[in-house]
Amino acid sequence: MSETKFKDIARQIEQRIDTGVYQPNAKLPPHRELAAELETTPATISKAYKLLAEINRVESFVGRGTFVVGESQLNQAIQPADNDTEFNFSILQPYVSQNLASLRTAYQKASMTFTPELLAYTDHSGHLPHRKAGAIWAQRYGLKSASTNNVLLTNGAQHALSLLIETLTQPGDVIAVEALTYPGILAIASLAGRQVIGVDMDDDGLIPSALEDVLNSHKPKLVIAIPSHQNPTGITMPMQRRQAIAIIIENSSAYLVEDDIYGFLNEDTLPAICHWLPEKGIHISGLSKAISPAMRCGFVVAPDHLLPVLNAHIRANIWLASPLNFIVAEQLINSGEAFSMAEAQRDIAKQRQAIASKILGAMISESDGYHVWVTLPAHWQQERFVMEAKQRDLIVTSGSYFSAGDSSPNCVRLSLMSIKNNDALTQGLQALKALLESHEVSLAPF
Structure with missing residues (x-):
């Protein structure tokens, strides 16, 4: 040559x-x-x-x-609304209007408790009362081993994912993820020069035998999984599957990163996978999805032997997560109001899931979280559908942005919670249904 x-x-x-x-x-x-x-x-x-x-x-x-190389796929998957006439089904967040009044009061109240100590640097990733509140939050939603001593504070779950990938892997290392996964994970891995391999899923989440195959053949340093109300499929792993995944990780050389930010949406608390992985499991939770995206309060529960290096990376990058939000978080968690807010969001999600089920029927996955996974009719290709929906002021997310493999199912994801009210949600879903059933499109075929 x-x-x-x-x-x-x-x-x-x-x-x-x-x-x-x-x-x-x-x-x-x-x-x-x-x-x-x-x-x-x-x-x-x-x-x-x-x-x-x-x-x-x-x-x-x-x-x-x-x-x-082009625009970040994360930017394309999650798009801010251009104007008030759009129905934005791309942003996966809580119904922010629900908690607005309570948050105004909480921040005003918190400002009266500011002390020089709470507004100063600390030796750990955050102040002790704030780490204690993080432990209470994680315990409430399935991780009983969380304690003041093993909780680290981050600026949200996305920061936690970035921290763990940067700390526990090197450029060129392999990270195993669900075959369909949150685009933020793919974006972090790409920017950090890590290789991603997808693990096949079924109706209960990660397939144990497929995970074993990937662990044996690709030797990933990390396995990242979203066990509850998985983004984008909406799948929640039952307890038996969680135990099976834990056993496989325990017998491998990989760590598990459990991104459990939707655990609060479970009607009955399910044990975290990390419950069975005290030395090899790292658990992420937080308040951005349960209360408000503006509350960049992430909680990482890690094995004792990883705490020094994770703390060192936090200090080197941000020194510590801003105490201001955590002062509010501590008050909301200790008073129980944070859990009431999370429960209210779960109730709204159920209402909106019922609306989506009534309108879209068998086209959507069975779910009770913030979003639905829509299987497109055979006459639609996902990118073409997304573009045509945009022409009608309907912002949806192509299934291709979630794929960790060579191909993706012909699907789109719809977030149900960012639409301003139930009437608008109904109107937007009806417009989407009409488009799904239509064979007449304004765009030329690809």
């Missing part, structure tokens, strides 16, 4: 990117397919892709392929 051939191939690919043949975020052809087209070898294509990755024109993911 000529020493310059792969560079010539790279220039051809780059020209296709520049001229729009390969669009931003588009998946490039597999090595063998492009090699056949350009009359070269897969090894040459691999070297060309690697060269383009070094200059940030493409990025590659284990099990997913190579993509043109």
Whole structure:
């Protein structure tokens, strides 16, 4: 092979990117397919892709392929509303109006308790009363081992995920995730240079045998799972599946990161998977989904032997999570009001799930969380549907943004909680139903 051939191939690919043949975020052809087209070898294509990755024109993911660098997929998956006429089904958050008055009162009350000590630096990730409140929150929703000594405070669950990936893995390491997972995990892994491999799922979540296969073949350093009201599928792992996953992790070299931010939505408390993994499980919970996205209060419960290095990384990056929000969180948790707020959000979610079920019926997954997973009719392709919905002021999220593998089911995710009221939700869902059933579209076929 000529020493310059792969560079010539790279220039051809780059020209296709520049001229729009390969669009931003588009998946490039597999090595063998492009090699056949350009009359070269897969090894040459691999070297060309690697060269383009070094200059940030493409990025590659284990099990997913190579993509043109473009706008963050997280930005596309979660879109702020452009105007008041839109029905934004893309933002997965609590119904913020529900807690507005209580939060105003709570922040005003908290301001009267500010002391020099609480507003100063501390030796740990946060002040002791705030870590104690985090332990109470985690205990309430399934992790009885949480205590003041093993809780770390972060600026929300997203910060916690980033902290754990940066601390417990190195560039090039493999992270195992659910085959369909939260795009924020994929975004963090991509920015950090970690490789992601998807683990197959069934109606109970991660498939134990599939997880074993991935652990044996890819040797991931971390396994990240969302056990309750999984994003995007809505699946909640039953206790037996949680125990099975714990046994497999225990017998591997990987740590489990349990992203349990939706555990409060369970009608009956389920034990966290980390309950069975005292030395190998790291548990994440927080208040952003239960109370307000503005409350960047994340709680990480980690094994004792990991606490020093995690604390060191927190200090090196942010020193400590801002105490202001945690002063409010402590008061709300200790008074019990935080749990009442979470319960109210669960009730609203049930009401909205009932509305969605009545309108969309068999097209949606059975769920009782904040969102539904919609299987598109055969005549719709997910990206085309998303674009056509946008034309009608309906903002939905393509299933492709959640895929940790080469392909994704022909689905979209709908958040039910960011719509301003039930009447607007009904109107938006009816418009979506009409679009789902329609064969007439305004966009040209892809």
